[in-house]
Amino acid sequence: MSSPPSSPRRIAVVGAGLAAVSTCDALRAQGYDGELVLYSAERGLPYDRPPLSKDVLLGKSRRADIMLRPEQWYADQRVQLRAGARVAAIRPHSGGLELADGTVAAADRVVLATGGTPRPLPVPGGDDPAVHLLRTWEDAERLRERLLPGARVIVVGAGLIGAETAAVAVALGCRVTLVDPVPVPLAAAVGGDIAGALHRRHTAEGIEVVTAGVGSVERHPGGLLVRLAGHGDPLAADTLVAGIGIRPATETAETAGLRVGNGVVVHPGQRTSHPNVFAVGDVARPDGHRVRHEHWEAAQRDGEAAALGILGRPVPAAGAPWFWSDRHGSRLEAVGTMADADRTVLRGDPATGAFTAFGLRGDHLIAAATIDRARDIKAARRIIDRGVPLSPTDLTDEHTDLRTLLNR
Ligand SMILES: Cc1cc2nc3c(=O)[nH]c(=O)nc-3n(C[C@H](O)[C@H](O)[C@H](O)COP(=O)(O)OP(=O)(O)OC[C@H]3O[C@@H](n4cnc5c(N)ncnc54)[C@H](O)[C@@H]3O)c2cc1C
Incomplete structure (x- = not known):
């Protein structure tokens, strides 16, 4: 062959x-x-x-x-x-x-x-049966049984899956602590403004947010004791979920x-x-x-x-990558590679909770991320894929219909 x-x-x-x-x-x-x-x-x-x-x-x-x-x-x-x-x-x-x-x-x-x-939690005790990972149907079934009202749940990793899991757990009445060593997780993927708003929302929804790494997990008669690196008292939990990639x-x-x-x-x-x-x-x-x-x-x-x-046929160029994530009743959507942007501008009022961040490189849009403004992302995808040159005010001015930028 x-x-x-x-x-x-x-x-x-x-x-x-x-x-x-x-x-x-x-x-x-x-x-x-x-x-x-x-x-x-x-x-x-x-x-x-x-x-x-x-x-x-x-x-x-x-x-x-x-x-x-x-x-x-x-x-x-x-x-x-x-x-x-x-x-x-x-x-x-x-x-x-x-x-x-x-x-x-x-x-x-x-x-x-x-x-x-899923990456296992790389600390002593990280393989305890009360430490959950989430990738398969069986993982989700096992975890769902643990998310009972009043259960103490620690979620390690505030990326996409960790944040979604924490949001579901708090909605189900669990007492949730979200632990991540990075102060504003996801900033590289969606920019600091959107990432900051998403992370603050956890606290507003009743999740305790802790900025720290996990040092160890120990089993005790009353559940788990989770020691955080460089952080005072250990945290007690019934269940730990690791969402660390x-x-x-x-x-x-x-x-x-x-x-x-x-x-x-x-x-x-x-x-x-x-x-x-x-x-x-x-x-x-x-x-x-x-x-x-x-x-x-x-x-x-x-x-x-x-x-x-x-089949040996021509392959069209891939468009800018897109993803979504749901948490606390809001939808995050992002397109392009925000980490490559040299500046970011906002559309919409962050105080309302629904706004969009656009990442530019020179006079081109290369990335966008939104909370609850899907239409902005729909237009942004097309602008990015077509390489339309524009100015920041084209994007920030709410009177400009983003779709008209495609006609330039
Ligand atoms: C909990 C969760 C939530 C997500 N939410 C979102 C979201 O909101 N938005 C979004 O954009 N993306 C989300 N994703 C990501 C998205 O689901 C994945 O990118 C997508 O499933 C990847 O598909 P895949 O086919 O590459 O891999 P997988 O879905 O992982 O499938 C790979 C399959 O291959 C099997 N396999 C592995 N090795 C072998 C082998 N040697 N022989 C036979 N079979 C093998 C595995 O068992 C598995 O069934 C989420 C992912 C997870 C886990």
């Missing part, structure tokens, strides 16, 4: 999250007619993850509500779902893969869609000798360093980018790009 056949006949997709399902969907939509096998380490039908830290924890959604596709879709699209089948190794040179149970299977293209696993699941890529570094390195069309292997979603890092885009829409788009890459 050293020179790839021009037309693949058997494609194996490793992992069955959004990026994997999106790849299968796009391959069929592009007319791929060959065999398509989806290997999932998890049991059951593939499901969506964002609801896990929202409606699932709130008890409003059951597993059947969050399926990525109905069961019939797999039959209709001729996607062979192998649930509970972990892939132990891929062998791109010989055209096959090996499952954890020793079974071998043939594939002339492999798509790595293995996502990531994920590690990309790159093991199969590494053993296959692919280029890996903070994810599987990919080129346009989601091509890896091996011509027959592609990588999509949270596990993939575009070459030349420092960070992976660990967001829902990026996983969806990667699947579409991989299908084109596998």
Whole structure:
């Protein structure tokens, strides 16, 4: 299999999250007619993850509500779902893969869609059973059982998943402490103004916010004692949730000798360093980018790009990355790379709680983040993707309809 056949006949997709399902969907939509096998380490039908830290924890959604596709879709699209089948190794040179149970299977293209696993809390006691991580349906189910009214819950990490979990826990009547060593978490992703407003909102909603790192977790008859680095008395808790990021699941890529570094390195069309292997979603890092885009829409788009890459078709340039997050009844949305902006301007009144921050570089908009002003982000995405030159007042003046800037 050293020179790839021009037309693949058997494609194996490793992992069955959004990026994997999106790849299968796009391959069929592009007319791929060959065999398509989806290997999932998890049991059951593939499901969506964002609801896990929202409606699932709130008890409003059951597993059947969050399926990525109905069961019939797999039959209709001729996607062979192998649930509970972990892939132990891929062998791109010989055209096959090996499952954890020793079974071998043939594939002339492999798509790595293995996502990531939550970072465990790296302190003594961080592996206590009362320390929860949140990535899978089972994680969410276990945690939901602990979020009872009056329960003392410590959430470590005030990024996206930690903040959402803290918000759900306080809404359920838990006594919540949110611990993060960074005074204004998320500032790099959404800018200091939006990040500051989001973080202050936790306190307003009754969460105790502590700026510190965790030193250790100890089990006591009454629950957990959590010692914070450089911070007075330990905190008592019934449950601790660690939301401190994920590690990309790159093991199969590494053993296959692919280029890996903070994810599987990919080129346009989601091509890896091996011509027959592609990588999509949270596990993939575009070459030349420092960070992976660990967001829902990026996983969806990667699947579409991989299908084109596998079939040797032109791949349109990716637009600016976008994500959302829900907490305390508000929606955060962000587009572009705020960390690359050389200045930020605001639209709307922060005192109302709903406003937008725009990040500019020279006379171009390169990023925007909003609390509860989705229309601003919709317009910003188009302005960023089209590279329209503008001035800060175009953005800050509420009398200017942002959509008109696209006509310049
Ligand atoms: C709790 C939570 C809330 C989120 N909320 C938001 C949000 O509000 N907004 C947003 O934009 N994004 C959100 N995200 C991020 C978004 O869900 C992810 O970016 C997206 O799910 C990534 O999809 P993926 O297919 O790359 O990876 P995953 O969904 O992680 O899927 C990977 C799958 O591969 C399987 N796998 C791994 N290794 C193997 C192997 N060797 N063999 C077989 N199978 C394997 C795994 O078990 C897993 O099922 C959230 C994520 C989580 C966890």
